Amino acid sequence: MIITVAHSKGGVGKSTLAWNLANALLQENKKIKIADIDFQQTCYFLNLLAENRFEVLQPQTGAELLEIISNIQDDEHLIIDTGGFDIDINRLAIQKANKVLVPLSESPMDIIGFETFKAILSESNIQINVVLNNVFHSQKDFSSITSILDFNYMKLLDTKIIQRKIYKTVLANGGSVFESNNSKAKKEIKALLNELLKC
Numbered sequence: 031m032i033i034t035v036a037h038s039k040g041g042v043g044k045s046t047l048a049w050n051l052a053n054a055l056l057q058e059n060k061k062i063k064i065a066d067i068d069f070q071q072t073c074y075f076l077n078l079l080a081e082n083r084f085e086v087l088q089p090q091t092g093a094e095l096l097e098i099i100s101n102i103q104d105d106e107h108l109i110i111d112t113g114g115f116d117i118d119i120n121r122l123a124i125q126k127a128n129k130v131l132v133p134l135s136e137s138p139m140d141i142i143g144f145e146t147f148k149a150i151l152s153e154s155n156i157q158i159n160v161v162l163n164n165v166f167h168s169q170k171d172f173s174s175i176t177s178i179l180d181f182n183y184m185k186l187l188d189t190k191i192i193q194r195k196i197y198k199t200v201l202a203n204g205g206s207v208f209e210s211n212n213s214k215a216k217k218e219i220k221a222l223l224n225e226l227l228k229c
């Protein structure tokens with residue numbers, strides 16, 4: 031199972047979700063690899079802080095990424111964390127994924143950024159799973175998001191990731207929400223994983 035977390039805009043929560051999803055899979059004793067294809071190497075450095083909890087691969091070329099993908103076994107999960115820009119290796123990671131997860135928030139900047147990303151996505155025939163991230167607790171109306179999604183090839187996941195301080199604080203020592211006692215955050219990451227795997 032290849033899960034690519036992608037958005038051509040930076041700062042939308044790709045690495046946060048990739049890292050926490052990998053940790054959610056670990057909770058279920060799954061075999062996991064992470065491919066960090068962002069030059070910022072966020073997952074690579076988080077994994078160092080976490081004392082090499084995962085095997086984090088850093089393919090530099092499309093050919094290297096394809097080789098990693100071709101070696102993923104049926105019982106393995108590969109989480110690919112992409113950079114917040116448009117380059118060939120990111121497009122490849124999207125095309126080769128079994129599941130593409132796109133974090134999106136309601137901020138006007140993210141919505142503008144999503145229009146650019148949509149132009150890239152619409153060139154391929156890939157089904158995209160959009161997850162709302164950085165959602166305010168009290169928010170009920172998501173029409174500004176639903177109005178920009180193209181439901182021909184996009185699905186808005188029911189799970190919403192709330193804006194929570196814990197998503198930042200646990201990273202300081204390479205942790206995930208699963209090392210915290212924040213049951214709500216743990217629950218929403220588990221729900222995201224389950225929803226993503228079954229859709």
Ligand SMILES: Nc1ncnc2c1ncn2[C@@H]1O[C@H](COP(=O)(O)OP(=O)(O)OP(=O)(O)O)[C@@H](O)[C@H]1O
Binds near residue numbers: 164
């Ligand atoms: N649900 C959330 N609640 C609180 N903070 C969050 C949440 N999601 C992400 N953040 C914070 O937002 C910032 C950007 O997140 P992150 O680095 O995961 O984005 P990114 O899409 O991977 O960015 P880049 O493209 O630069 O790699 C980080 O400081 C992260 O801790």
Ligand SMILES: [Mg+2]
Binds near residue numbers: 046072112113
């Ligand atoms: Mg990142």
